[in-house]
Amino acid sequence: MQSLHTAATGMQAATTNIDVIANNLANQNTTAYKRKRAEFQDLLYVHDKRVGTQTSDAGTIRPTGIQIGLGVSTAAVYSIAEQGAFEQTSNPFDLAINGKGYFRVTLPDGTEAYTRAGAFQVNGDGEIVTADGYTVSPGITIPDNSSSVTVNNSGEVIVTIAGQTAPSNQGQFELVRFINEAGLESVGQNLMIETEASGPPTDGTPNEDGFGAITQGWLEGSNVIPVTELTNMIKAQRAFEMNIKVMEATDESMQTLNQAA
16 A cells, blocks of 8 residues: 555655754744745656546547655755844844845855854954854954944944044955855854855945845844744644554555455
């Protein structure tokens, strides 16, 4: 009975869906986290009678056929790039992107990664870095005698230095964007890397040419909606349970056939 194997694929798909939803709920408080969604597709079909085939010498055509599906499989798990709600922190090194774009981060091996999590800090050399100490492009350094730091909507870092009347411009944050954000590969630590699917990054200036504006003292929250995720979790659990019922019914049918034999 094929239904036994078909139900097994349904249980595997429901398990994957539950795993994805659980990860969304676990990251509901993660800065700039983008919720994931599992996408499924049906498997191959067994054609006992193929639709559209000729049924007689007179040229009559079968209007419908007999197609038995073999189950379901996971096609993709992709990120939904919808912007999360902003949360005020009043920390001068907390930056949110209001609109399109990612901050560029340089990893220890020299490769580049991208993030929307703007919870930045200053290291021992005064350089603006991520929580893990990775340099944020283009490598802006804050003097140790600075009395205030202001980041405007265009990403310019304006510093007031003790003993100087005029403020000093220490540099400007850069943003990048991708033609297919869902094609970015998540690698943990709130970082993503470029792939063939995402396409190459396009550089730009904050608040210009369709790039988002920088908002200082705020952080972008996750776009996870707990009520929606819990509803989806219940639906996934019910799908798992229904596939178990199919397996139980198939098992009972096989027992009946064995006893009759």
